[in-house]
Amino acid sequence: MSSRRAEEFAGAIPLTALLWCFRIRLVGGEYTHKPILHRRSISCDRLGSYPIVEGESEIMDVKQFVAEKTEELRQTVGQQRALVALSGGVDSSVVAALGHQAIGDQITALFIDDGLMREGEGQMVAEVFAGLGIEVQIQDCSEQFFAALSGLTDPEDKRKAFRDTFYQTLGEAVRDSGAKFMLQGTIAADVLETKAGIKTQHNVLEQIGLDPASYGLEILEPLRELFKPQVREVARELGLPETIAERMPFPGPGLATRVVGEVTPERVATARAATVIVEEELAELRPFQCMAVLLNARATGVQDGQRTFGQIIVVRSVESEDAMTAEPTEVDWPKLRRIQQRICAEVPGVSKVLYDLTPKPPSTIEYI
Ligand code: XMP
Numbered sequence: 440m441s442s443r444r445a446e447e448f449a450g451a452i453p454l455t456a457l458l459w460c461f462r463i464r465l466v467g468g469e470y471t472h473k474p475i476l477h478r479r480s481i482s483c484d485r486l487g488s489y490p491i492v493e494g495e496s497e498i499m500d501v502k503q504f505v506a507e508k509t510e511e512l513r514q515t516v517g518q519q520r521a522l523v524a525l526s527g528g529v530d531s532s533v534v535a536a537l538g539h540q541a542i543g544d545q546i547t548a549l550f551i552d553d554g555l556m557r558e559g560e561g562q563m564v565a566e567v568f569a570g571l572g573i574e575v576q577i578q579d580c581s582e583q584f585f586a587a588l589s590g591l592t593d594p595e596d597k598r599k600a601f602r603d604t605f606y607q608t609l610g611e612a613v614r615d616s617g618a619k620f621m622l623q624g625t626i627a628a629d630v631l632e633t634k635a636g637i638k639t640q641h642n643v644l645e646q647i648g649l650d651p652a653s654y655g656l657e658i659l660e661p662l663r664e665l666f667k668p669q670v671r672e673v674a675r676e677l678g679l680p681e682t683i684a685e686r687m688p689f690p691g692p693g694l695a696t697r698v699v700g701e702v703t704p705e706r707v708a709t710a711r712a713a714t715v716i717v718e719e720e721l722a723e724l725r726p727f728q729c730m731a732v733l734l735n736a737r738a739t740g741v742q743d744g745q746r747t748f749g750q751i752i753v754v755r756s757v758e759s760e761d762a763m764t765a766e767p768t769e770v771d772w773p774k775l776r777r778i779q780q781r782i783c784a785e786v787p788g789v790s791k792v793l794y795d796l797t798p799k800p801p802s803t804i805e806y807i
Contacts, residue, residue, distance in 0.1 A: 501669075501676045505537065508661045512541035515620070515659060522547045522618040524609055525575060526556075527564035529674055529686050530624030530662060536677040537661060538622045539573050547616045548573055551608055553601075554581025555693030555707060558715050567683060580608045581704075588695060588702040592735070594807035597702060601692040606656075613656055625660040626670060628762050666761045687718075687728045688762060696805040700735025709733050712786045713752045720778045721756055726768045729756035731782070732795075732806045740790025749790025752782055757804055765799040 512521075523535045525548045538546040548568060550561050565575040587604040591597045613621060662670055667688065674684035690696045694710045713731030721729045732753040740747045754775075756768035770778075779792040795802075 520618040521620040523622040
């Protein structure tokens with residue numbers, strides 16, 4: 440399968456070389472709203488069947504990618520059932536739409552409500568997919584996730600707890616659904632960053648030495664050769680609405696990556712309420728990604744003439760092509776002041792709001 444080949448190639452090439460090639464390709468001005476996938480015969484700079492090339496390249500139509508992947512999924516899944524864990528992000532949405540196109544009602548689209556999503560996310564996803572003729576099952580698993588995260592403060596411990604609960608929940612859902620396959624929206628950046636040891640991404644199990652079979656799943660990752668701009672092209676090709684195709688990346692572990700320290704329902708609620716404001720206020724700037732982060736620290740404030748020792752929210756907004764590197768968004772002062780004022784006024788218990796100026800590297804985009 441091409442994903443296997445991708446892994447072999449990625450493993451065979453020094454990571455620095457790969458990162459460099461991706462940057463040249465994506466920053467070098469080649470991205471347009473026209474088909475952007477490149478196919479060229481042999482090159483050592485390649486990942487799977489869609490080689491990464493610099494300079495001159497043969498343009499491959501996105502239609503062809505969709506047709507090939509649809510056929511591949513149809514062949515692989517056969518008459519069996521498949522399940523896709525739909526988060527509403529562009530990656531999993533594309534996989535769900537691709538899967539539905541390939542195998543129709545043999546696919547179950549499951550939205551696992553882990554309690555770590557943004558405001559109204561489940562409902563929005565169900566409505567969008569109902570419009571495409573795809574029924575989304577919403578399963579409330581928030582109690583399991585909060586129980587697993589209880590008491591944890593170390594970022595990797597939190598990620599591991601999330602990942603284990605996610606696969607356990609999903610494993611149960613797969614067994615209940617009778618599915619043999621799980622479709623996952625892993626993309627090339629996930630694969631590379633996991634290989635680089637920057638992060639243990641939950642969605643590349645094999646890469647971190649976990650056997651998907653032990654979770655009772657065979658995982659199919661039709662997008663692992665693509666970067667985000669390409670995934671958005673495929674989304675448009677599949678008829679997904681702009682709300683999905685242009686959606687900001689949102690990490691698998693959700694708001695748990697934006698709550699520094701212990702992840703409790705109350706602390707997530709604070710980060711979620713601040714996120715609504717940040718997303719609303721920055722929408723017109725169309726940043727690559729923006730967020731509100733709750734720090735694990737407090738600061739003195741004054742409210743209604745009383746001293747408080749309140750929460751600290753960081754506002755982060757970044758510009759990026761592929762999330763491998765990022766620069767802070769240049770937000771103007773009145774806008775920043777408005778965000779600060781709204782967060783202090785509308786989110787209970789917040790006494791300070793900060794704006795994060797750090798690019799990636801040296802920082803990452805998320806906080807854990
Ligand atoms: P970082 O924080 O590593 O994030 O600079 C790079 C991009 O990846 C997203 N991200 C994740 N996506 N599972 C995901 O599916 C994860 O565990 C995860 N962690 C970070 C992040 O939002 C950014 O777009």
